[in-house]
Amino acid sequence: MSNKTFTLGESLYDYMLSVSLREPDILRRLREETARDPMARMQIAPEQGQFMALLVQLVNARNLLEIGVFTGYSTLWMALAVPEDAHLVACDISKEWTAVGRRYWAEAGKDRLIDLRIGPALETMEGLLADGQAEGFDFIFIDADKENYDAYYDRALRLVRKGGLILIDNTLWSGAVADPAIQDRDTRAIRALNQRLHTDERVVLSLLPVADGLTLVMKR
Numbered sequence: 261m262s263n264k265t266f267t268l269g270e271s272l273y274d275y276m277l278s279v280s281l282r283e284p285d286i287l288r289r290l291r292e293e294t295a296r297d298p299m300a301r302m303q304i305a306p307e308q309g310q311f312m313a314l315l316v317q318l319v320n321a322r323n324l325l326e327i328g329v330f331t332g333y334s335t336l337w338m339a340l341a342v343p344e345d346a347h348l349v350a351c352d353i354s355k356e357w358t359a360v361g362r363r364y365w366a367e368a369g370k371d372r373l374i375d376l377r378i379g380p381a382l383e384t385m386e387g388l389l390a391d392g393q394a395e396g397f398d399f400i401f402i403d404a405d406k407e408n409y410d411a412y413y414d415r416a417l418r419l420v421r422k423g424g425l426i427l428i429d430n431t432l433w434s435g436a437v438a439d440p441a442i443q444d445r446d447t448r449a450i451r452a453l454n455q456r457l458h459t460d461e462r463v464v465l466s467l468l469p470v471a472d473g474l475t476l477v478m479k480r
Contacts (some may be wrong), residue, residue, distance in 0.1 A: 264305045266434055267469045281306055287336055292469035294331045297357075302330050304403065304429065312401065312427060315476075316341040316387035319425055321398035323386075324348040327381045327412050328404030328429075330378045332361015335395075338401070339370035348374050351381035351390070382408060385415040395421045403429035406446040409453045417462065420479050426463075430452070432473025 265273060283291075283306050294303045304312075312376055316324070316338050322345065329335055329352035339348055352358050357376055366372040377384045381404055388396075400407065400416045409428065416426045430450065436442045437451045457475060464478040 262300050263303050263471065264460045265307060265469070265471050270271060273374055277307065281310060283310065284340065286364055286368050287333065290331065290333050290336060290361070291413060293295055293360065296465045297331070304334045308474060309334055309472040311470060313337045313341035315425060316399055319398055323397045325397045325400045325419060326350045327402045328352060329358050329361060331357050332365060334403065335370060335374060336362055336364055336370065337437060338364065339374055340368065342373070345374065346373050350374055351384045352378060353362065353380060385419065389415065394418050397421065398424045400426045402426065406430065406449045409449050410456070413453060417479060422479050426477040427474040428471045428477065431467055431475040432469060434472060
């Protein structure tokens with residue numbers, strides 16, 4: 261996976277950031293701390309975070325759901341883009357990685373609107389559905405284990421409201437999805453979901469070459 265827009269050469273990528281990126285200092289510091297982690301490639305790109313924050317504002321999101329938090333960089337981008345009465349349910353299985361994000365969420369004064377759920381995200385999503393929150397979310401971001409992408413999508417489509425957005429990360433998978441010689445489980449899972457989305461008439465769809473591939477799905 262790539263944590264920058266891998267389809268651009270270095271000079272053009274740097275230029276794009278120089279004339280577009282408006283990354284608050286607190287997000288820059290969180291990104292730089294995460295960059296020292298051996299798994300830093302799991303963090304989204306700054307240009308993707310900024311784009312997601314714009315989308316959050318465009319749909320006037322108040323109730324958000326994130327599947328896969330890592331160190332909370334994407335979480336904070338979204339939290340900074342919503343009003344104080346918003347609610348963001350953030351799902352992850354790692355207390356260690358999310359502890360990094362929690363420090364920055366608190367510093368930004370956004371920890372009170374972030375509802376961190378530690379445990380398998382599928383169980384959390386099932387719990388939300390059981391609690392009567394079907395079609396209760398405006399914006400859902402999926403960026404977790406790829407083998408469960410199909411299952412996450414099924415539940416996300418039930419949880420998001422009509423006209424709401426689901427964003428799915430890593431859908432170009434650094435180009436691996438276009439190489440039939442690559443047949444590992446993660447690649448096959450992403451490839452299968454991409455094919456499924458292409459024919460799903462319940463949604464409006466666009467796969468963008470942002471960062472490692474970002475699919476936008478709007479529920480009809």
